[in-house]
Amino acid sequence: MSTQTVPMVDLKAQYRRIREDVDAAVARVIASTQFINGAECSAFEKEFAAFCGARAACGVANGTDALTLALKAYGVGPGDDVVTVANTFVATGEAILLNGARPVWIDVDPVSYTMDPSRLEAAITPRTRVIIPVHLYGHPADMTAINEIAGRHGIPVLEDAAQAHGAEVGGRRAGTLGHAACFSFYPGKNLGAYGDAGMVVSNDEAFIAKVRQYANHGGGANKYENVVPGTNSRLDNLQAAILRVKLPHLETWNEERRGRAAAYTRALAHTPAVVLPSERAGARSAWHLYTIRVPDREGLQARLNAEGVATAVHYPRPLHLQPAMALAGGKPGELPVSEQLSREVISIPLYPELPMETVERIASVVRAFVAPAVARV
Numbered sequence: 295m296s297t298q299t300v301p302m303v304d305l306k307a308q309y310r311r312i313r314e315d316v317d318a319a320v321a322r323v324i325a326s327t328q329f330i331n332g333a334e335c336s337a338f339e340k341e342f343a344a345f346c347g348a349r350a351a352c353g354v355a356n357g358t359d360a361l362t363l364a365l366k367a368y369g370v371g372p373g374d375d376v377v378t379v380a381n382t383f384v385a386t387g388e389a390i391l392l393n394g395a396r397p398v399w400i401d402v403d404p405v406s407y408t409m410d411p412s413r414l415e416a417a418i419t420p421r422t423r424v425i426i427p428v429h430l431y432g433h434p435a436d437m438t439a440i441n442e443i444a445g446r447h448g449i450p451v452l453e454d455a456a457q458a459h460g461a462e463v464g465g466r467r468a469g470t471l472g473h474a475a476c477f478s479f480y481p482g483k484n485l486g487a488y489g490d491a492g493m494v495v496s497n498d499e500a501f502i503a504k505v506r507q508y509a510n511h512g513g514g515a516n517k518y519e520n521v522v523p524g525t526n527s528r529l530d531n532l533q534a535a536i537l538r539v540k541l542p543h544l545e546t547w548n549e550e551r552r553g554r555a556a557a558y559t560r561a562l563a564h565t566p567a568v569v570l571p572s573e574r575a576g577a578r579s580a581w582h583l584y585t586i587r588v589p590d591r592e593g594l595q596a597r598l599n600a601e602g603v604a605t606a607v608h609y610p611r612p613l614h615l616q617p618a619m620a621l622a623g624g625k626p627g628e629l630p631v632s633e634q635l636s637r638e639v640i641s642i643p644l645y646p647e648l649p650m651e652t653v654e655r656i657a658s659v660v661r662a663f664v665a666p667a668v669a670r671v
């Protein structure tokens with residue numbers, strides 16, 4: 295078997311496909327010397343909002359700030375609770391704590407690994423200000439059920455769509471599935487910048503105006519009027535120009551991811567020891583990651599790494615057990631599904647340029663590891 299190295303994501307291969315356009319965009323921004331709040335930023339905000347099907351968007355410095363500033367725009371602060379999941383990247387929890395509020399964790403559903411709506415109602419109290427479902431691995435949370443419960447309580451739903459550019463529920467894209475949505479354009483995301491970048495998207499233009507105010511020093515009508523205590527979290531014009539080059543390719547790239555995910559699923563379909571990702575009826579994943587579950591995760595990781603195949607664990611420790619989140623008071627055993635996932639999940643390479651024969655090779659290593667006798671037949 296070949297031991298050719300396979301990364302989790304190959305940004306060099308992506309760059310080769312769009313090099314001329316990226317280089318021209320970068321040169322254009324440098325020649326303009328408009329680096330902050332430039333035309334590229336406002337054009338990209340409009341274009342990405344249109345991609346999502348939303349009315350407005352505000353570019354910010356990264357996805358973590360998108361969440362933090364969106365919560366600020368909801369008025370979240372000390373004494374407030376935000377209901378979310380622990381089975382996510384740390385930023386989801388950080389954004390809540392950084393606003394002085396308390397994360398209230400609920401468990402995820404064992405099939406989609408996203409917020410379990412059947413646990414939501416019981417977590418809502420008069421202190422609950424916002425609900426944040428996470429579209430994990432690109433698969434949308436069960437937004438229909440979550441919106442129904444949130445709507446009855448009059449609580450806004452903020453999508454953590456950092457991994458879900460282009461994901462859909464019932465033909466509507468992430469960005470329009472709650473009251474507002476936060477995106478990350480971290481380089482390895484489905485739509486990635488060449489540095490940090492993020493965005494808040496919503497149909498509520500007044501809300502986006504508030505986010506913009508917080509992201510730009512609490513600005514008022516003129517530059518030196520500061521109305522609220524804000525921060526500096528602006529989208530960089532160079533990043534916006536690069537993202538504008540990439541955005542027209544996103545649908546194709548997501549389809550290429552889908553094709554590779556389907557190939558993994560076909561190749562591993564008859565391997566009962568491996569739990570495969572799936573799509574809920576009516577949902578379309580953006581297939582940011584292809585994450586499987588196996589009983590001996592560390593063993594499989596070692597085998598794949600020995601074959602030159604990169605792997606990653608998203609995520610090895612649920613947030614309620616992270617020391618950084620101790621203020622929220624989580625204890626082992628509280629979220630059994632999230633805790634079990636953290637022991638079993640392993641992500642294998644998935645990116646648009648991943649050769650199909652490499653998908654087959656990786657799948658055969660997985661098959662041989664979990665069911666050696668069957669694989670030999």
Ligand SMILES: Cc1ncc(COP(=O)(O)O)c(C=O)c1O
Nearest residue numbers: 356357358383385456478479480
């Ligand atoms: C689910 C989730 N939320 C939030 C973020 C934060 O985004 P960023 O890294 O751009 O701050 C990420 C990105 O890594 C993420 O995966």
